[in-house]
Amino acid sequence: MNEHRTQRTARIKDVARIAGVSTATVSRTLSNPDIVSEGTRRAVLEAIEETGYSVNLSAQNLRRQRTGGILALAPNLANPFFSEILSGISDVLRGAGLNLIVGDTAIGDDARLRLVDYANRSRCDGLIVLDGSLDPEVFMRSQCPPVVQVCEWIQGLAAPKVLADNERGAGLAVDHLVGLGHERIGRLAGPEKNTLTQARDSGFGRALGRHGLVPDVVYRGDFSLASGQRAAEQLLGARNRPTAIFCDNDEMACGMMGALRRAGLQVPEDLSIVGFDDIELSRHLTPALTTVRQPRKALGTRAARTLLQQLDGVDVPNETRVPVSLEVRESTAPPAR
Amino acid sequence: MNEHRTQRTARIKDVARIAGVSTATVSRTLSNPDIVSEGTRRAVLEAIEETGYSVNLSAQNLRRQRTGGILALAPNLANPFFSEILSGISDVLRGAGLNLIVGDTAIGDDARLRLVDYANRSRCDGLIVLDGSLDPEVFMRSQCPPVVQVCEWIQGLAAPKVLADNERGAGLAVDHLVGLGHERIGRLAGPEKNTLTQARDSGFGRALGRHGLVPDVVYRGDFSLASGQRAAEQLLGARNRPTAIFCDNDEMACGMMGALRRAGLQVPEDLSIVGFDDIELSRHLTPALTTVRQPRKALGTRAARTLLQQLDGVDVPNETRVPVSLEVRESTAPPAR
């Protein structure tokens, strides 16, 4: 209870002195309590309590040759889609005593250069990559710690992936729309080179094919609300509209729906819309959005667990598929006669 | 170019040996290039290039008595409101060579205990707190590094705050509604003990007072879409409805609006709604939401800069107010006659 003037935070030495043992014993008490005797342990714990000691992580990390941190690389921190995945990652890492360090890859030109610094054993013990547009080479150098990819993935990077079942999701959307009677089904897709978009494109095409149909118009967006709005404007200007649109995420669907309704078009009466992700908002829209549900938190936790296994030297599957499901709400209906 | 079998990553010693200098010189070349001679510098940089050396941060941190990380504590990573602030923080920290470590405070019962471990100099060089519901004591212990609070703040914690001008925001909303002719203005507020809600409550009441009015009904929510929906249900069941509602954030406003419209009520014809935050979504809703704009990214960057100044020993203002503005859109109109 006595206040020292110099509030220097306690070191392991201080604890050792007060407990009347060596620093080695203090260290053991903390990391391997079973091998110290009952009495010593108690003395040490008391001294720790008294001094308010907590281990210096920089020193511990140096000694243990690790950093205690996992770096998550996301294209856009501000996007709720990614932040919920991060939340899942965070949960798992905390349990493992690891810090979650986040890196926003959506920055200036120097971002790619910097990445080399970050993908380094001295910076982090592992990487979780949520951005499929990054250069694979960075992650293939020997200094780079283990990597896991989530949601999106990088062409040519062999690191394990944790993915939603995108093909199946697209299939569910198509089956639903065709079941309602739609035959002219368009698409609001993500960027052409995005692996996730490609997977859904392929699922979309195949599912249509099973029903003897072919894709109608395809618009390109960038997953933003604004790009949904832009696609709606294109759609409104077109002569021959599809009766339904399958969007690559809920935000674009939402942006599109807003613009369409503002222009006087009725959803779903004039046009059915299906989204992807099932962000929380979707059920609160009017009309509530029919969408393919993607368990984002689960994607995050799975990714983090996969990475931890890798760090433990356990073999992990090259690809983990997380199931998706269709949430049918109000934005889809049979096409107008 | 020669591949070693053991891909041991290069140390400062290796660089020194190859460059034919001492490790001290290598270190100086990196941290203070001006004090080494032109030729030596070039030799060292070449050796660094050749070995692919990058400094070991654990060692550097230990030596420098720092951690290289700033911990941001947010109540809910999955909430886009916070994630955009984090994005601003991330930008600034990266520029300063600091890692952004994120901690989700919305976790199990043990969270509060753990906090003590995290608010520690050996864990991070500084803290940015986005959660006003935390225990102030944790941040007042001597082991705790400098703290900055953003958006919300903790009663009894003296750490500098970076805040939106909540009182004024509420005032803008009220002035707008009163200007439209509303006299019975209700409120969908956040939790009673939330400091941010309190500030807006007070701004709300004062602004009404200036117009000779008093607050109408007050609903309590928790900033979630779902709680907006619940408030709408209460509202729908009430006899004597206000003609306008001022909500503490856009998500509650959105949840409320969705539920009202689903029940057949027209916004803004039957009820005007004003939100707070101006999240990206708000302009895409139908009707587009009138809301108080809060520059979230700026809040993040200001907070981060304030913290960096504190770390540099610069005096910082106890409170920084970031201006807000009213975005008038479609969800507000004169009250029905």
Added chain:
DNA sequence: TTGTAGGCGTTATCAC
């Protein structure tokens, strides 16, 4: 301008 050397705080190895 450059080199030498001690120490940052911890843990693992080796004795006892």
Added chain:
DNA sequence: GTGATAACGCCTACAA
């Protein structure tokens, strides 16, 4: 069971 002690990799007086 416990205690010395030698690293972990880097930086910075101090000396040259």
